[in-house]
Amino acid sequence: MSIFHASAEQLELVESFVRPLEELFPVARLHRAEHTDYDNWVTAAEFGWFGISLPEEAGGIGLSVVEEALLFAQFGRHLISPGFMAASLAAKTASLSGNDELAQKILGGEIPVAIARQTAAGITLVDAENAKLCLVISAEGTKLFPVEAIQQRALLDRTQWSIALESAALPGNPIAQASEEDIGASINLLIAAQLTGIAAATLEMAVAYAQIRQQFGVAIGSFQAIKHYCTDMVMNVQAAKDMLSFSAVAMAGNQPDHRFQVASALVVATRAAFFNTGKNIQIHGGMGFSAECDAHLFLKRAHVLETLAGGLKASRAALRAENSIFGKDAAFTG
Amino acid sequence: MSESLDDFRARARSWLQENVPEHGSPMEGPESREYALAWQKRQFEGGWAGLTWPQAYGGKELSVLQQIAWFEEYARAKAPSTHNALFVGMNHAGPTLIACGTDEQKAFHLPKIMQGEVIWCQGFSEPNAGSDLASLRTKGLVEGDELVVNGQKIWSSYADIGDYQELLIRTDPASSRHHGLSWVICAMDTPGITVRPIKTMAGPAKYAEVFYDNVRIPLSNIVGGLNNGWKTAMATLSFERGTASLALQISLSQRVEELIAANDDAGVSDTLMDLRADAAALRAMSYQFAIKSETGPVGSEGSMIRLYFAELAKRVASASIDIFGIGAPQVLAEHGLGFDYFDSYSETIAGGTAEIQRNIIAERVLGLPRGSR
Incomplete structure (x- = not known):
């Protein structure tokens, strides 16, 4: 196993x-308003996807956050509901609260979980219509609530952002909770992973289109303007992927700087996802602007994930709070 | 290897602590030459020269993880920049000779490079052959057992202080583009060579124009075969692990940290955090590239890392001027941030402009169709 990056075996x-x-989970499913990823909830649980990095005795698969991050990058590619991330984080939260029974039930797929972000006014729920539990993320960590405990639920949108958004009041008395110190890096890593997957998927989409779409009698990919966008996109993907793998390995090895690495991964992946989803629309031209094209779905999901992370500005502020090994008086790892 | 990685790192750290020169390198001229040679000699005598070179040629052939540890410690100790007058010999001409040179060429030149006896300079670009290197026109006509060279090179790094030059010239007068070129070792004291240093926007002259007026070079100085120069030039990268630039990258991360430590202004904090995260990503990319390169060919990923570094270096230099202002002592100092800032403009030009690099990445990594430039 490499000391810096995911190994060939892990990949x-x-x-x-x-x-x-x-x-x-073909991306095209998102064009059907009635679709819900919760139809595949039990299947996902059976695959073990919710407990990749939890030990086997806690009902998990017993692998590391490296495999988990790589899997969630794939979830990002397929625009899988952030509820799947909620399941993983909820199981961890329950486990950290010492409630193994609850963790087991979540991992087994018995209790569908949705995710929410705490806001100044309350909480914003994402894709929560089929959930029984809600995991609320804030700058302080995670809190897990039964959905019945959530008051003043109001549907904000189902179409504009291509996923159901609701507002609600923040309930009291969580059934489980975890501190930022214990779970913050896990949240950031899983969001960074999904944003990395979105950046990679939109790069591939853009390049494939640039190779077949013809204007002025040639493939538009032969134009330098298009090439340069695509190069920026592939460099974003390379940076986000390698940063994700590097930070996940640091986290799995409990390296002293792993929080710095994961915070960097989130900032890099967020910017990569915004740039790549935007340029993918641009490269697709008029088609990219249409609702029937998948391009807008990736852009919208990038915004939802960024919101769940607390926003790019907050992610940068969180990075500022960490120490780099290249700072003064800091020792190198190894 | 019986020595553990931790022990290796500790040994590197303590040697560097005792041996890194107290003062930085002079910026140009004979003093910069003496400084670079003395530093190389000291590394050689300490057993720290040629770390990336194969053992068969006197190198240490360190594992990639050891190379990473060395360059991390090197940057940590604030050792002289690896982008100095030794750069062409250690990272370009030396590797080319190892890949394509004759036994005689290797036996004569490689020890001199490694032991800090000679400076090599580059001779590729011409006034009309910049990003389009294959359009170069400096001629070398075969006469007996010699080449007679006429023409002009430009942006030749360290030509004013160099002993030898890696010279790419057109040896088949009927040829065009990549064909009919030869990669030649040119001794800089050969009659007919005139060197004119170029002052840059950053001040010091590390580049020069070189004029060739009936310069006679023995045919035995051709590396990799007559009219086979393009292949020779490309072979340079055959054992490149990308680790040679690690120390530079880590120095860049250190500079970002210095900026963060010096700055509490929320207005530029977002910029600084993006730089911090991108520098971390550059490190992650470089380590990934180095590790992969040890087990097989890595393709064009290296060119992405180079471009990423170049653009990040410019952004860091620019941020430092924004933060300190044009009149600050650390900006105006001799090795100061002002020099770094101005010099950073060369990052996206030297060795192929960022625009040409983007074309190449789009075509070789992404497979987009070639188009007009």
Whole structure:
């Protein structure tokens, strides 16, 4: 195993995990208003996707956050509901609260979980219509609530952002909770992973289109203006992917600077996702602006994930709070 | 290797602590030459020269993880920049000779480079062959057992203080583009060579124009075969692990940290955090590239890392001027941030402009169709 990056074995293992994704979660499903990823909730639980990095005795798969991050990058590619991230974080939260029974039930798929972000006014729930539990993320960590405990729920949108958004009041008395110190890096890593997957998927979409779309008698990919956008996109993907793998390995090895690395991964992936989803629309031209094209779905999901992370500004502020090993008086790892 | 990575790192750290020169390098001229040679000699005598070179040629052939540890410690100790007058010999001409040179060429030149006896300079670009290097026109005509060279090179790094030049010239007069070129070792004291240093916008002259007036070079100085120069020039990268620039990258991260430590203004904090995160990503990319390169060919990923570094270096230099202002002592100092800032404008020009690099990445990494430039 490499001391800096995901190993070949880890990459191979995750390959085997993701084989069913294309069939279960084609991106085109998001064009159907009635679709819900919660239809595949139990299947996902059976695959073990909610407990990749939890130990086997706690009902997990017993792998590390490296495999988990690689899997969630694939979830990002397929625009899988952030509820799946909620399940993983809720199981961790329950486990950290010492409630193993609850963790087991979440991992087994018995209790569907949705995710929410705490705001100044209350909470914003995402894709919560089929959930029984809600995991609320804030700058202080996570809190888990039964959905019945959530008051003043109001649907904000279902169409504009291509996912259901609701506002509600923040309830009291969570059934489980975890501090930022214990779970913050896990939240950031999983969001960074999904944003990395979005950046990668939109790069591939843009390049494929640039190769077939013809204008002025040639493929538009032969124009320098298009090439330069695509190069910026692939460099974003390379940076986000390698930063994700590097930070996940640092976190799995409990390296002293792992929080710095994960915070960097989130900032890099967020910017990569915004740039790439935007340029993918631009490269698709008029088609990219249409509702029937997948391009806008990636842009919108990038915004939803950024919001769940507390916003790019907050992610930068969180990075500022960490120490780099290249700062004064700091020792190198190794 | 019986020595553990931790022990290796500790040994590197303590040697660097005792041996890194107290003062930085002079910016140009004979003093910069003496400084660079003395530093190389000291590294050689301490057993720290040629770390990336194969053992067969006197190198240490360190594992990638050891190279990473060395360059991390090197930057930490604030050792002289690896982008100095030794750069061409250690990272360009030396590797080319190792890949394509004859036994005689290797036996003569490689020890001199490693032991800090000679400075090499580059001779690729011409006034009309910049990003389009293959359009170069400096001629070398075969006469007996010699080449007679006429023409002009420009942006030749360290030509004013160099002993040898890696010279790419057109040896088949009927040829065009990549064909009919030769990669030649040119001794800079050969009659007919005139060197004119170029002052840059940053001040000091590390580049020069070089004029060739019937310069006679023995045919035995051709590396990789007559009219095979393009291949020779490309072979340079055959054992490149990308680790040679690690120390530079880490120095860049250190500079970002210095800016963060010096600045509490919320207005530029977002910029600084993006720089911080991007510098961390550059490190992650470089380590990934180095690790992959040890087990197989890595393709064009290296050119992405180079471009990423170049643009990040410019952004860091620019941020430092924004933060300190044009009149600050650390900006105006001799090795100061002002020099770094102005010099950073060369990052996206030297060695192929960022625009040409983008074309190449789009075509070789992404497979987009070639178009007009």
